[in-house]
Each structure stands twice: as structure tokens, then as C-alpha cells.
Amino acid sequence: MLKFALAGNPNCGKTTLFNGLTGSTAHVGNWPGVTVDKREGVYKKCEEPIAVVDLPGIYSLSPYTQEEVIARNYILDEKPDCVINIIDATNLERNLYLTTQIMEIDVPVVLALNMMDAVEKRGDKIDSKELEKRLGLPVVKISALKGEGLDKLMSVAYEASKVERKGRTVLDETALKHLVSDLTIALSGQGVENPVFHAVKLAELDDLEVLMHKDTVSMVDAFKKSNLDETFGDDFEALVADGRYKYITKYFSPTLKRKNKEKFVVTPSDKADKVLTHKIWGLPIFLVILFAIFHLTFSENLFFLGGLLPEGYVTLEGTVFEGVFGEGGINSPGVSLMNLMGLLTDTISGLVSGWLSSAAPWVSGLICDGILGGIFAVLGFLPQILVLFLFFSILEDSGYMARIAFILDRALRKFGLSGRAFLPMIMGFGCSVPAMINTRTLADEKEKLATIRVIPFFSCGAKLPILTAVAGVIVSKGNLTAGYADVITYSMYLVGILTALISVILMRKTTQRGETPPFIMELPAYHAPQFKNLMVLLWEKAKHFVQKAFTIILASTIVVWVASHFSFTWQYLDEEQMSQSILAGLSGLIQPLFTPLGFGSQLSTHGWVFALAAITGLIAKENVVATLGSLAVGLSFSGIDGLFISTQISTPALLAFIAFNMTTIPCFAAVSAAKGEMPDKKKFKWTLVFWIATSFIVSSSIYLIGTWWWTTFIYVAVFVLACLLIKVVNKRREKEA
Numbered sequence: 001m002l003k004f005a006l007a008g009n010p011n012c013g014k015t016t017l018f019n020g021l022t023g024s025t026a027h028v029g030n031w032p033g034v035t036v037d038k039r040e041g042v043y044k045k046c047e048e049p050i051a052v053v054d055l056p057g058i059y060s061l062s063p064y065t066q067e068e069v070i071a072r073n074y075i076l077d078e079k080p081d082c083v084i085n086i087i088d089a090t091n092l093e094r095n096l097y098l099t100t101q102i103m104e105i106d107v108p109v110v111l112a113l114n115m116m117d118a119v120e121k122r123g124d125k126i127d128s129k130e131l132e133k134r135l136g137l138p139v140v141k142i143s144a145l146k147g148e149g150l151d152k153l154m155s156v157a158y159e160a161s162k163v164e165r166k167g168r169t170v171l172d173e174t175a176l177k178h179l180v181s182d183l184t185i186a187l188s189g190q191g192v193e194n195p196v197f198h199a200v201k202l203a204e205l206d207d208l209e210v211l212m213h214k215d216t217v218s219m220v221d222a223f224k225k226s227n228l229d230e231t232f233g234d235d236f237e238a239l240v241a242d243g244r245y246k247y248i249t250k251y252f253s254p255t256l257k258r259k260n261k262e263k264f265v266v267t268p269s270d271k272a273d274k275v276l277t278h279k280i281w282g283l284p285i286f287l288v289i290l291f292a293i294f295h296l297t298f299s300e301n302l303f304f305l306g307g308l309l310p311e312g313y314v315t316l317e318g319t320v321f322e323g324v325f326g327e328g329g330i331n332s333p334g335v336s337l338m339n340l341m342g343l344l345t346d347t348i349s350g351l352v353s354g355w356l357s358s359a360a361p362w363v364s365g366l367i368c369d370g371i372l373g374g375i376f377a378v379l380g381f382l383p384q385i386l387v388l389f390l391f392f393s394i395l396e397d398s399g400y401m402a403r404i405a406f407i408l409d410r411a412l413r414k415f416g417l418s419g420r421a422f423l424p425m426i427m428g429f430g431c432s433v434p435a436m437i438n439t440r441t442l443a444d445e446k447e448k449l450a451t452i453r454v455i456p457f458f459s460c461g462a463k464l465p466i467l468t469a470v471a472g473v474i475v476s477k478g479n480l481t482a483g484y485a486d487v488i489t490y491s492m493y494l495v496g497i498l499t500a501l502i503s504v505i506l507m508r509k510t511t512q513r514g515e516t517p518p519f520i521m522e523l524p525a526y527h528a529p530q531f532k533n534l535m536v537l538l539w540e541k542a543k544h545f546v547q548k549a550f551t552i553i554l555a556s557t558i559v560v561w562v563a564s565h566f567s568f569t570w571q572y573l574d575e576e577q578m579s580q581s582i583l584a585g586l587s588g589l590i591q592p593l594f595t596p597l598g599f600g601s602q603l604s605t606h607g608w609v610f611a612l613a614a615i616t617g618l619i620a621k622e623n624v625v626a627t628l629g630s631l632a633v634g635l636s637f638s639g640i641d642g643l644f645i646s647t648q649i650s651t652p653a654l655l656a657f658i659a660f661n662m663t664t665i666p667c668f669a670a671v672s673a674a675k676g677e678m679p680d681k682k683k684f685k686w687t688l689v690f691w692i693a694t695s696f697i698v699s700s701s702i703y704l705i706g707t708w709w710w711t712t713f714i715y716v717a718v719f720v721l722a723c724l725l726i727k728v729v730n731k732r733r734e735k736e737a
């Protein structure tokens, strides 16, 4: 099969193009490094199927970052039939820098001028025919986002792939001309492939190259000696870069006609950034936006009005709509959808238990309580997960989340935290696994380690049911008026973020000290997300969630149900006897561990369910709620609320329970991902210790402070002392060094 590689700068739209060509749904992020590894798909609309490879985003082919090494080796070693070089046409000159390097390789290259929609919106014009002539490469205008010009691009690339192409360099115009051509001849003589590319890299004394062609280094040295006193210095790398830029400005820039001649035009996007990334207001605005999202997803009192409609007007009272859209106040879209889902699952449960009414008690128990109770407890939250995701995706796709990384970088850089590391953390809101893999783009090993450790604190989709379910219990048990579920879920997300930030800072000041690399990134203008892309994303999310519900979670609930309805002597136990079951016995053993967190020995009869749920959550976080759901039905409580209230658990303990599940060892998949990213097994073991310790510290402090407010002083004092101690120790280290 023919193989085409997509290469380009970070954030130029490679993944969007890749998805458009292959129909796949790879994560499109508005930040670099989202595509860390290469990814393959198939384009089927040409004469023959073509394998398309999405390479990580790079600014050059020098081996400075892992992405650059991956992309460079792929093009050189795997020899794709064509390289499609994607250019963010709104930043034409800067993007062409990479092009001048790719064209040095002996491979067919086609230029895709992407984001033409944005260029046209600005009123700028690019003469692609002229550019094509000057580059000596085919140029096609496209908009990956709108899906325009993709088939044209592929047919041009297909034609190009049939013709052999020799590498060419723009350095022929510079003082390095002779060195490069001599080296090219020498390398060709040795039968080296891609002689032009290697010659230029040798002239730069690129590390990888020097290792590969030791014998030619002497030529470079000789050249340096004989030319050193002339106008150029000995930093050949800088000379090469300078040569490329000069060439671009002289020959390629004239093909771009700007509508506004002045260099800096204030676009609407810039105006928005003035407010959204404001030095002082940027962060508060983010927190408000985040709250609005939680309000729309979780609130049962959307307009803060309380009662539904004034007396005498249309009322939903007594109708089925009342339960869906609100009793005490108008429900948010998230809650309304959840209620609709509840109606559906209740109906199914009712039908099934009707059919099974004459079956053996353990059969109907297993199916109705164990399986349906568990799975429905989780599926019930799917609508809210999707609503929350929709909002997060809009924030991400519009370009806003990338700006948050800048805001945080500005605020926290002095504490050893870079904006670069926030990008994978923000991805953690979706799922920890890809987020952890994304940390590969962090150059500093210690920063990478610290980042992986805190990614699970950015509460992922699977943890959301825990938050919602427990928040629901707090609202229904307390004297709070309905409508606080949004405040609780929002605060718990913030607790997670805060825990992450504090722990990274502490690590960077103690065990993971290191340089904080600069954070540079192209920020594309804000743009409205494409409806289709959002829907595809939600569909994927829903599919993944449902698949998980009917595999891992189904299996776990069956095991939990059986082990909680049979005794150690394998006798079937009914609801009243469940506390003598295998699981109750085992969970009872670890229950005391949770006493400082409020859900341990102090709870009455069914207190062991919390210990059990926390453990099953290690397999998949959805299991926490699934386990509670299936036991609640088994114990004949009306839902999880009833079960919780019967244990007499306090509100601070419920909050501690959420915090514990959010900060402790993540699910099995995330643990494996973390292990894969940590070649050093000792560091991995310490990571597990870190997770356990953090979860106990965070949740016990929530429980203790919530129960006895004055313990706040103890926590604050200990924290301040610890910070001072770290400061003193670091000062002393600095002096010694």
C-alpha cells in the first residue's frame, strides 16, 4: 500500500486533516504534542488505498525533542511515498522554515496550505501558483477544519508519489554553498541516501549526524579553519537557520499579499485575548466559566429562582415532566437529561423484575439487583458526563484551554511549573491514560514524573458519577435547598486541581528539582468548533463508556453481587443477612483504615460498603458507583441515597469519600500507563506510595476540618512549617552549590 506522511509544525492542523482523510477520530488538541506518537489510517477515495501517517508536530528536523526524532527518523527510514507538508497559512513564513528542511530529503513532497478559511477571512491572498514555482513543489490550498480541498490534495499527492524526487536545498544561495555541495558529493560517493539532507546536517554539526558520519567531520573542520576569519563566525547552525529565513523572506514572502499592510492588525481574536488572558482577570474569568459549566451540567435550580413558575401559570405539578425538568426549580440541561435517562432505566428495571417475579430469588436478585442495579447506576450519569464533555470540548477546540496554559504558566512559573506541563494535565479531565502518554513531550524527566503523578487529580470522566452520586446524597440528606449539586461538584474539581498544583510545587522544590523549560507555542486564533467534530467526539465518548459498562463493570458487579450474597460456607444470603457475606467480612478487615477519613469504623451496619467501593474502584472508577448501586438495590434501599443514609455517614465524610476516590491510586488502565512511562521501577513504586499518601492526607483533612473546624489551624500551621523547612533546606543547598 502507498504510504503518505503528514508533517508540519505543532498546531498546524495535521490531526484535523488526518481525521478528515481517514475518518478516524484521533484527539485534536489546540496545543502541540497531542500527537506524540505517529498514528496510521487509510484514505480510500483514490485509485488505490493509501496509508496516511500523522506524525508529531515539529518546528525543525534537528534532534532536540523526541517529536523531532520520531518525525525525522520516520521520513528518513520508513521512506513514505510522499510527504504532505502541512502549513498553517496564517503563519506562512514561519511554517515554511520546516519546508526548507523537508525539501532536502529525496522524497516527493506536497505542500498543503491549511487554514485557508482563516486566511480568506482576514482578506489576505496567497498566490499558490507562484509559490509552487518558487518552491519547486506542488501546492494545494485546503481547510482541514471545513473539509475543503482534501480530495484535491490527495490526488495531487498521488500524482507526485509516482515521480522520483531529488532533495534540493535553499542554502545554495548562502556562503555555506561550497561546504554543502562538497559534503553532498562526498556523501553521494559513499552511497549515503539523502545526501543533501545529511550534508546540511553535517555542516550544522548536528549530534546524530556527527555520530553517523565521523569521517566527514574532518571536512567540516577543515572548511571552518580556512573560512573562519571571513565574514561568518563558527556557529554553523545559526548560519544555516539564518540562510533559510533570508531565503524565505526573499523568495516566498512575496507570494503573500496582506490586506492590511501594517504588520500588526488587531483581529477580533486579539481583542478577546485582551480580556480572556488578562494579567489579573484571566484566572478569575476561567473559574467563572468553569462554574457556569458545572451549573449547566449539575444544577437543579438553573435560574436561581427556586419554584418553577409563579402561581397560576402553567404548572408541571403531577405530570411526568415535573420529575424530569424540576420540582424545586428548573433543572439544568444536564440534570434534565439525567432524569430522562432515569425514567428509561427505571422502566427497563421494572419490566425485567416483572418477568422474573417467579424465578428463584437468587436469579432475580443477581439480574435485577446485581447486574441491572450496578450498570444502571453508572449509565444514569452518562448524560451528565456527555454534557460536561461537550463544554470541555468547546473550550478546548475553540482555543481557550491553550490560553489557560499560558495564564497558569505566567502565575506559577516561579514555583517551577511550566505551562507546557499543564497541557497533559488538562487532558486528564478526559482520561488519564492519553494524558500520561502526552507527558512524553516534556523535555525535563523530573517535570514529566511530577506531571504524571498529579494527572489523576484532574478528575476524569469515569470519576464523575462518584461526584454526582455523592453530591446528590449530600443535597438530599442535608438541609440544603436543592441546587447545590453544582457547587459541590465544582468545589471538588477545584480541590483536585489545587491538590495537583500544590503537590507539583512541593515535588519540584524537593525530590524533583529541575529547570523549568521556557514555554513557547503558536496560538491559533479563536474559532467556532465544528458541530460535526463535537458530535463525533461525544459519540466516541459514549461508545467507550457503554462498552466499559457492559464489560469490565458488568464483570465486576457480578463478582461483587455473588461475593456479597454468599457466605464463606457458600450459603445463599438474603438482604438481611448480607453483613455475614464474604465481601462484608473482607471489607470489614480494611474498613478501620478509613476511620481517619470518616468512612471507617465509626459507621453503622453497612459501613463496609464504602471500603468495598473504594477497592473496586481500583479496577475502573465507574465501579465505585456500580458497586454501591448494586448493593443498594440488594439491600432494598431506594437508590444509593438510602444506602448512604442508613450508614449514618456525615457530610464531611461524604466529601472525604469523593476526595479519596479522586486522589488515590487511579484505575488499572491509568496505573499501567504510568508504569509504562516510568522506566525506573523504583520511581513507579514511589508513585503508588505518593497516591496513597496524598489521598489519605487530602481526605482526612477534609473530614477533620469539616467535623471540627478548629483543626484548620493545625493544618495551616503544619503546612506553613513544612514550606519554611523546605525553603531553609533549599537555601542551604544553594549556598553549598
Ligand code: GDP
Pocket: 008, 009, 010, 011, 012, 013, 014, 015, 016, 017, 027, 028, 029, 030, 031, 032, 033, 034, 035, 057, 114, 115, 116, 117, 118, 142, 143, 144, 145, 146, 396, 397, 398, 399, 524, 527
Ligand atoms: P496538530 O497539532 O497539527 O495536529 O493540529 P490539530 O489538528 O490538533 O489542530 C490545531 C487547531 O487548529 C485546532 O483547534 C483545529 O480546530 C484548528 N484547525 C485545524 N485546521 C483548521 C482549518 O483549516 N481552519 C481553521 N480555522 N482552524 C483549523
Ligand code: MG
Pocket: 014, 015, 016, 027, 028, 029, 034, 035
Ligand atoms: Mg495533532
